[in-house]
Amino acid sequence: MRSLDIGKVVAAVRDVVGQEGVVALHEPQFSGNEKSYLTDCIESTFVSTVGVYVSKFEMMLQQVTGSKHAIACVNGTAALQVALQIAGVRSSDEVIMPALTFVATANSASFIGAVPHFVDSERKTLGIGSKALSERLAAIGERANGSVRNRETGARIAAIIPMHTFGHPVDVEGIESVAADWRIPVVEDATEALGSLYHNRHVGTFGLLSALSFNGNKIITTGGGGAILTDDDELAARAKHLTTTAKAPHRWAFIHDEVGYNFRLPNINAALGCAQLEQLDRFIEQKRRLAERYRRAFETVAGVAVFVEQAGARSNYWLNTLIVEDPERRDELLAALNNDGLMARPVWTLMHRLPMYHDCPRGPLDVAEDLERRIVNLPSSAKFA
Numbered sequence: 598m599r600s601l602d603i604g605k606v607v608a609a610v611r612d613v614v615g616q617e618g619v620v621a622l623h624e625p626q627f628s629g630n631e632k633s634y635l636t637d638c639i640e641s642t643f644v645s646t647v648g649v650y651v652s653k654f655e656m657m658l659q660q661v662t663g664s665k666h667a668i669a670c671v672n673g674t675a676a677l678q679v680a681l682q683i684a685g686v687r688s689s690d691e692v693i694m695p696a697l698t699f700v701a702t703a704n705s706a707s708f709i710g711a712v713p714h715f716v717d718s719e720r721k722t723l724g725i726g727s728k729a730l731s732e733r734l735a736a737i738g739e740r741a742n743g744s745v746r747n748r749e750t751g752a753r754i755a756a757i758i759p760m761h762t763f764g765h766p767v768d769v770e771g772i773e774s775v776a777a778d779w780r781i782p783v784v785e786d787a788t789e790a791l792g793s794l795y796h797n798r799h800v801g802t803f804g805l806l807s808a809l810s811f812n813g814n815k816i817i818t819t820g821g822g823g824a825i826l827t828d829d830d831e832l833a834a835r836a837k838h839l840t841t842t843a844k845a846p847h848r849w850a851f852i853h854d855e856v857g858y859n860f861r862l863p864n865i866n867a868a869l870g871c872a873q874l875e876q877l878d879r880f881i882e883q884k885r886r887l888a889e890r891y892r893r894a895f896e897t898v899a900g901v902a903v904f905v906e907q908a909g910a911r912s913n914y915w916l917n918t919l920i921v922e923d924p925e926r927r928d929e930l931l932a933a934l935n936n937d938g939l940m941a942r943p944v945w946t947l948m949h950r951l952p953m954y955h956d957c958p959r960g961p962l963d964v965a966e967d968l969e970r971r972i973v974n975l976p977s978s979a980k981f982a
């Protein structure tokens with residue numbers, strides 16, 4: 598094994614981005630109808646909870662993803678929280694998820710009083726692995742009158758959240774089959790994966806429900822925003838109701854029939870989202886071209902490997918990823934890239950290392966712990982393509 602030449606990595610990244618000075622990890626691109634829709638929205642005075650752009654944005658999301666319903670929300674975390682709640686997750690239930698994820702995945706379960714339960718990831722997708730999932734369920738799962746319990750904690754296991762890491766689809770088939778076997782609903786965290794396909798079907802359409810995010814650093818942005826996807830008419834109606842203060846429709850009366858959230862996406866954010874979605878195909882083309890340029894640039898660089906999509910998957914390549922062979926040199930590499938102005942980043946600290954999730958139930962996490970020490974994300978703005 599030839600050893601890592603850090604200068605070579607810095608030069609390769611600099612060459613791919615083709616830009617001097619400070620380079621951000623991920624910048625949005627506003628080169629379409631953004632200003633025109635925002636102006637129209639402001640002139641209409643409907644910038645807030647009512648307006649035409651919200652339903653237009655939801656319809657565009659349905660078209661892009663092939664989901665029967667899309668319910669726009671204030672952010673991806675809120676979308677995931679409500680999706681879990683509608684999937685039947687209740688206080689003190691356990692929710693299976695990867696430890697290798699952004700904190701919002703675990704928080705979304707905590708907000709409803711549920712407990713995250715961490716299962717290992719796999720190297721080929723960076724997502725939760727079906728083998729780790731089935732082994733963990735075999736080790737602690739117990740079927741008890743129509744539900745599954747964790748034999749060790751006594752809690753009900755109420756949902757599984759696969760997360761499509763950096764836009765790379767998880768092994769959907771494998772996970773679906775384990776979930777179906779145990780009859781546990783799947784709620785996809787597709788917040789990083791708008792535009793990613795698994796066997797030509799958009800991710801986020803496999804689970805009972807799923808969540809998207811349109812935060813400033815995601816592939817399209819509404820400033821802040823998110824959406825719930827589902828094919829189920831009844832669940833979709835519940836999602837809309839629960840995210841809009843659970844108000845019964847009436848011309849003037851304020852009747853709310855349960856404790857609902859104010860999680861709607863403001864019209865002005867949706868206006869931005871419509872303009873962004875119009876450009877999604879181009880963004881994905883650019884991101885995939887950029888990923889291909891990184892792949893080629895690193896073909897001859899020893900000591901690091903560019904992470905590439907699996908056969909049958911089409912990733913949006915939201916964040917480009919290097920896997921460092923020698924984890925002892927990861928920080929040295931991060932320092933060199935950042936000293937050069939290239940904003941490279943490590944992956945998130947694994948959830949079970951954070952103080953609030955330290956004592957959560959978990960299976961073996963060897964792969965996630967190994968990946969945590971090796972991943973470096975590279976500048977990935979679409980404009981570099």
Ligand SMILES: *Cc1c(COP(=O)(O)O)cnc(C)c1O
Nearest residue numbers: 672673674699701702788810812
């Ligand atoms: C971005 C993200 C979220 C949450 O989205 P927000 O819109 O920022 O609330 C959830 N999970 C993962 C893995 C994310 O990357």
